[in-house]
Amino acid sequence: MKRRLLLLVVLAGLAVAPRTALAHKPSDAYLTLTEHGGELEGRWDIALRDLEYALGLDADLDGRITWGELRARQPEIAAYALSRLSIDRGGQACATRVSDRQVDRHSDGAYDVLRFRIVCPRAGESLAVDYRLFTDLDPTHRGLLRVSGSKGEASLVLLPGGGPVTVGVGGEGPWRQLVSYWREGVWHIWIGFDHLLFLFALLLPAVLQREDGRWRPAGTFPAVIKRVAGIVTAFTVAHSITLALAATGKVTLPSRWVEAAIAATVALAALNNLMPLLRDRPWRAAFALGLIHGFGFASVLRDLGLPGGAFARALVGFNLGVETGQLALVALFLPVAFALRETRLYRVAILRAGSASVLLVAGLWLVERSLGVRLLP
Amino acid sequence: MVLLALAVAPAARAEPFVPATDDVVLETLPPGAAGSELRELRELRAELAKDPSNLELATRTAWRLVRLARTEGDPRFSGYAEAALAPWWPLEDPPAEVLLLRATLRQHVHDFTAAIADLDRLLEIHPERAEAWLTRAVVLQVEGDLAGARASCEPLRLLADNLTYVACATGVESVRGEGEASYQALFEAFRATPPKEPAKRQWVLTSLAEMAERLGRDAAAETHFAAALAIDRRDVYLLAAYADFLLDRDRSAEVLRRLDGEERVDALLERLVEAEQRLGAPAFAAHTASLDDRFAAARRRGETTHRGDESRFRLRVQGRAGEALRLALANWQAQREPRDARRVLEAAVAAGCPEAARPVLDWLDETEIEDVHLAALAQRLEGGRS
Numbered sequence: 220m221k222r223r224l225l226l227l228v229v230l231a232g233l234a235v236a237p238r239t240a241l242a243h244k245p246s247d248a249y250l251t252l253t254e255h256g257g258e259l260e261g262r263w264d265i266a267l268r269d270l271e272y273a274l275g276l277d278a279d280l281d282g283r284i285t286w287g288e289l290r291a292r293q294p295e296i297a298a299y300a301l302s303r304l305s306i307d308r309g310g311q312a313c314a315t316r317v318s319d320r321q322v323d324r325h326s327d328g329a330y331d332v333l334r335f336r337i338v339c340p341r342a343g344e345s346l347a348v349d350y351r352l353f354t355d356l357d358p359t360h361r362g363l364l365r366v367s368g369s370k371g372e373a374s375l376v377l378l379p380g381g382g383p384v385t386v387g388v389g390g391e392g393p394w395r396q397l398v399s400y401w402r403e404g405v406w407h408i409w410i411g412f413d414h415l416l417f418l419f420a421l422l423l424p425a426v427l428q429r430e431d432g433r434w435r436p437a438g439t440f441p442a443v444i445k446r447v448a449g450i451v452t453a454f455t456v457a458h459s460i461t462l463a464l465a466a467t468g469k470v471t472l473p474s475r476w477v478e479a480a481i482a483a484t485v486a487l488a489a490l491n492n493l494m495p496l497l498r499d500r501p502w503r504a505a506f507a508l509g510l511i512h513g514f515g516f517a518s519v520l521r522d523l524g525l526p527g528g529a530f531a532r533a534l535v536g537f538n539l540g541v542e543t544g545q546l547a548l549v550a551l552f553l554p555v556a557f558a559l560r561e562t563r564l565y566r567v568a569i570l571r572a573g574s575a576s577v578l579l580v581a582g583l584w585l586v587e588r589s590l591g592v593r594l595l596p
Numbered sequence: 597m598v599l600l601a602l603a604v605a606p607a608a609r610a611e612p613f614v615p616a617t618d619d620v621v622l623e624t625l626p627p628g629a630a631g632s633e634l635r636e637l638r639e640l641r642a643e644l645a646k647d648p649s650n651l652e653l654a655t656r657t658a659w660r661l662v663r664l665a666r667t668e669g670d671p672r673f674s675g676y677a678e679a680a681l682a683p684w685w686p687l688e689d690p691p692a693e694v695l696l697l698r699a700t701l702r703q704h705v706h707d708f709t710a711a712i713a714d715l716d717r718l719l720e721i722h723p724e725r726a727e728a729w730l731t732r733a734v735v736l737q738v739e740g741d742l743a744g745a746r747a748s749c750e751p752l753r754l755l756a757d758n759l760t761y762v763a764c765a766t767g768v769e770s771v772r773g774e775g776e777a778s779y780q781a782l783f784e785a786f787r788a789t790p791p792k793e794p795a796k797r798q799w800v801l802t803s804l805a806e807m808a809e810r811l812g813r814d815a816a817a818e819t820h821f822a823a824a825l826a827i828d829r830r831d832v833y834l835l836a837a838y839a840d841f842l843l844d845r846d847r848s849a850e851v852l853r854r855l856d857g858e859e860r861v862d863a864l865l866e867r868l869v870e871a872e873q874r875l876g877a878p879a880f881a882a883h884t885a886s887l888d889d890r891f892a893a894a895r896r897r898g899e900t901t902h903r904g905d906e907s908r909f910r911l912r913v914q915g916r917a918g919e920a921l922r923l924a925l926a927n928w929q930a931q932r933e934p935r936d937a938r939r940v941l942e943a944a945v946a947a948g949c950p951e952a953a954r955p956v957l958d959w960l961d962e963t964e965i966e967d968v969h970l971a972a973l974a975q976r977l978e979g980g981r982s
Contacts, residue, residue, distance in 0.1 A: 245671040247893055267623040272676060275638055282630025287618030321612035322622055326889035327860065329622040332612040355682070357675035359705070361897050376897055 246360040248352060249330070250377070252306075252337070254368040254388045256399060259308075259337040261315065263300060264323055264330040265352070270296055273356055286322070289331060293320050297333055303351040307383070309343030347383040354380035397536040404540015405547075407519050413481050413584065414512055414541075415548060420488035420577045421450050421505050422552055423570050426560040429495075434570065436560040443557060446501065451545060453502035454509035459538055461513025466520055466534055475588065477514040482584035484508035489578035492570060516541060626668040626860070627830065637661075644680060654680050655693045662700055669832030669861040674704045692722050699731060706901050706930055708739050726755040733764050740932030742772055742963060759785045763800050770807050771934060773964030779807040794829045801827075802834050809841060810934065812968040817841060832861050839867035840935075844969070848874045859883065862890055866905045870912055884913065903927040907939045917947035928956060934967050941973035950977040 249264040267284050270276055276284045276292055289296075297317045306313045319334040346366070353360040362377035368388040377384060408414055425447050427434045437443050464470040491504060520537050559565040583594045615622065629637060640657045647653060658677040665673035678701055684690035685698065699714035715732040718725060733748035749764035762785040770778035782804055791797045805820035821838045824831075835858065842851045851871035858864040865887055872880040887909060894902045904927040911920030921943035928940050937956045944953035960974055 245897070245899070246675055247897065268625070268672065271623075271625065272641075272672075277625060277630070277634065280631055280634055282625045282627070282634070283621045284623040284625070285618060286615035286620040286622055289622060290618065321614055323612040326886040326893070356679050357672065358678050358682075358685075359671065359675035363893070363896055374896065 246353070246357050248360070248362050249325070249365070250304075250348075250350070250362050251365045251367070252346065252348075252386075252388070254366075256403065259313070259339065259346075259388075260318075261306075261333075261335045261337055263304075263333040263335070264325065265296075265300060265333065266325075266327070267329045267331060269353060269357070269360070270331060273353065274299060284329075289322070293331075296331060297335075300333060300352060301335065303354070303379075305347075305349040305351075305383070306337055306339075307347040307349075308339035308345075309341030311339065311341045313337045313339035313346075345385050345387045347385050348377065349383040350377040351380050397532050397539075400533045400536030401540040401543070403519075404537040404542075405544045406540070407516070407537075408541050408544030408548075411515070411519075413485055413581075414515070416577050416581065417481075417485045417488055417508070417512065418451075418454065418545060418548055419552070420485060420492060420574060421454070421501060422447060422549065422556070423573055424492055425450060425501065426553075426556045427566065427570070434566050440557060443553070447549060447553060449502040450505045451549060453506040454512070455542055455545070457506045457509030458513035458516060458541070461510050462516045462520070462538060463513075463534060465514050465517030470514075472514050474518045475591070477511065477518065479585060479588035480511045481515050482581050482588050484511050485581035486578055486585060489574045489581060492574035493578070626664075626670060628664050628667050629673075649683050651684075651691055651693070654683070655697060658697050662697065665704065667830045667832070669863065671704060674701050677701060689717070692718055692725070696725065696728055696731070699728070699735075703731070703735050703738075708735050708930070711735050723751070724755060726752055726760070729755065730760065730764055733768065737768055737771075738931055738933060740959070742768055746772075757789070759789055759791060759796075759800065763803060766807070767803060770810070771963055771965045771967075773966065775807065775811050775966035779804065779811060782807065794827045798824050798827045798829055798831055798834060802831075802837060805841070806837060810965075810967040810969075814845070832858075832864060836863050836867060839864065839871075843867065843870055846874070848872075852877065859886070862887070862902060863905050865890075866909050869909070873913055900926070900930065904931065904936060904939055907943060911939075911943050911946055915946075917943055921947045921949060921952055925952065925955075932959065934965065934970060937965075938969055938973065941970065941977065945973060945976050953977055 246266060246269050248266065248269070249262075251262045253260045253262070267276060267289065270292075271284060274292060274295060276288050278288050278291070297320075301315050301317070304315070306315070315335045315337055317333065317335045319332075321332040321334070323330050323332045348364065350362045350364070352362060358379070360379050362379065364375045364377050364384075364386070366373045366375075366386045366388060373386055375384060375386060424434070426437050426443050428437045429435075437446070461470070465472070487508060488504065516537070520533070556565070556569075559569070586592065587594050625634065637660070640653075640660065644650070644653050644657050658680045661673045661677035661680065665671060665677065677697065678685060681690075681694055681697060684694040687694075690698065695714045695718040699711040699718070702708075702711040702714065712732065712735055715728050715735070718728050719732070722728070729748050729751045733745045736742075736748060737745035746765065746768045749761065749768060752761040752764050762782055766774075766778035766782040782800065786800050786804065791800065801820050801824035805817045805824060808814075808817035808820060818841075821834075821841060824834055825838065835854065839851050839855060842848070842854070848871035851867060852875065855864050855868040855871070859868065865883060869880065869883045869887055871877070872883060891902060891906045891909070894906075903923045907920045907923035907927060910916040910923065921940070924936075924939040924943045928936055937959060940956045941953055944950060944956075957974055957977065960970060
């Protein structure tokens with residue numbers, strides 16, 4: 220009797236089945252590995268539905284997964300997922316470190332977004348990715364892998380437990396790498412307020428000349444251009460020398476000392492406009508003080524991560540970026556300054572008050588940086 | 597930093613975010629896997645995790661997941677069921693119950709050949725397993741082997757109740773030129789012994805509705821659909837069939853009402869999008885994009901089960917007849933049911949390629965199927981065909 224009943228129940232269940240199964244998006248996870256400036260980053264989007272089945276996210280069993288429920292389990296989820304992913308480079312295992320957590324909506328529902336850094340002890344042209352997520356829970360699960368170095372993109376479908384798969388990253392292509400460092404250089408000079416202020420302070424008097432202890436408008440535009448070009452070139456040559464020395468490790472200075480010294484150079488450049496220190500040959504000041512700035516750039520470059528094989532390219536790209544940023548400032552500043560050079564406004568308000576303001580800010584930086592305190596917001 | 601974010605972003609359409617408060621609902625679980633169902637499922641899984649080689653426990657868990665896959669139309673659950681059977685899955689000769697489950701799951705991913713092989717092996721040892729004969733009949737029918745399907749129904753005459761046998765046999769006969777007689781026979785058998793089990797009642801009523809519709813008997817079809825839908829049991833196949841019925845009669849507003857909240861299932865979302873397009877509904881653009889993404893993801897995976905729905909979408913929603921025809925023909929290689937035939941014919945009409953529809957037109961001749969939609973399309977393609 221009981222056996223017959225069981226059969227019927229099964230039959231009743233099955234009878235509906237043999238309809239053609241309807242298509243429905245199966246379980247996918249999206250794994251993106253991005254190589255950028257020598258850093259390898261991972262982003263892994265895993266469906267909440269799958270995590271629910273694996274770990275049970277819906278704590279109050281109300282059929283809904285809230286952010287609170289997900290948040291409470293995030294460390295566990297990260298440990299669960301990352302223990303099922305191995306990445307090797309150059310034959311050695313890389314370490315993964317969670318860097319950020321978010322949520323994203325894909326076409327079939329919400330996904331946990333796990334961002335992580337991948338730290339590989341060795342370099343190498345390719346990564347061996349061993350994907351084992353949900354091997355034990357859903358053999359039909361797939362990991363849709365996208366690897367993007369700046370060399371290009373590759374997509375692969377990963378079978379859980381299918382063994383390691385090798386994908387080429389190979390670092391960035393030479394041209395792309397140069398461009399990417401160039402962009403970092405531009406970016407750095409534009410957010411590196413201290414470098415801009417330094418240049419600004421040096422350029423302020425460039426449209427004027429000192430005669431009998433008084434500022435007078437400089438004569439012709441070509442003469443002004445020549446002077447500005449001299450200042451910018453001197454600054455560039457100076458910081459390129461120290462950037463190269465510091466980046467190759469030939470000279471190393473403590474970064475706090477460097478930062479404080481940079482503040483001092485800004486202050487000096489501004490002071491030079493208010494009291495005569497080094498007036499007749501402004502490019503000398505640009506050169507001498509620019510030497511310090513090179514050390515500052517070097518620490519940024521170090522933070523970006525330097526590709527082992529393409530060191531020179533990175534250095535050149537970054538430096539060209541810094542020059543581009545500088546020239547952009549010059550292009551903005553020069554026409555305006557030249558047009559206003561004969562006015563009292565320029566000579567009094569802009570030159571004097573501007574230099575005084577720069578001096579004040581730089582002075583505060585100097586105190587902050589050398590004493591490790593915070594004065595400015 | 598900015599550059600880095602840009603480089604990573606294209607993986608998804610929208611930007612990832614951090615929800616503002618803890619009570620933001622991120623995901624709603626399908627009704628069949630929420631609440632007490634969810635608790636039971638978790639308990640089963642926990643038990644199985646402790647004792648993974650317990651055959652009875654594993655098959656019980658797998659059946660439960662298979663049923664969820666069906667009622668929710670979500671292949672995820674099929675994958676979970678496969679995992680529950682892991683110790684036996686790779687075996688050539690697994691226990692009988694596993695063979696039946698494996699065949700069912702292989703059918704879900706349209707691996708019909710392997711499914712039939714499993715069923716044959718099972719029936720060799722246990723020719724008394726009615727469910728296996730029934731499943732075999734349906735798989736063969738989907739593949740287009742109508743004679744084989746009909747033969748597979750025969751043992752049910754002795755092994756199962758009369759209604760199950762009649763439903764199996766008429767399911768095949770109704771597409772072999774016996775439309776009217778099949779409908780009458782199934783209706784009689786249903787009236788004589790209305791099944792108590794909701795699933796079975798729903799199954800038979802859905803079959804009746806589909807048969808009546810093919811015969812052009814709209815009122816009868818509507819009645820059967822209504823009776824099937826009144827049963828308190830979710831069935832995505834039924835929802836899709838009814839949505840098709842409504843779309844054919846330009847009752848898009850009802851489709852919208854019916855399928856509201858069913859966006860999760862690709863096949864249902866496709867029908868919803870068709871209705872939204874006709875009504876100019878605001879959700880149309882977003883739903884179309886979402887469907888496009890899912891088809892793209894399926895292609896990346898190398899999945900082929902979506903081709904039928906994708907063909908419809910390309911044709912009816914996007915008007916891309918050539919691509920729709922290619923997809924419909926590829927689908928026809930694997931699946932040969934009236935709905936698959938219709939996709940080919942519709943696309944061939946739109947693309948102006950009657951020759952491409954030749955295999956399907958031959959099939960219509962061969963089977964002598966009675967179907968008002970197919971007949972009208974065939975007539976347009978051949979001009980004057982009866």
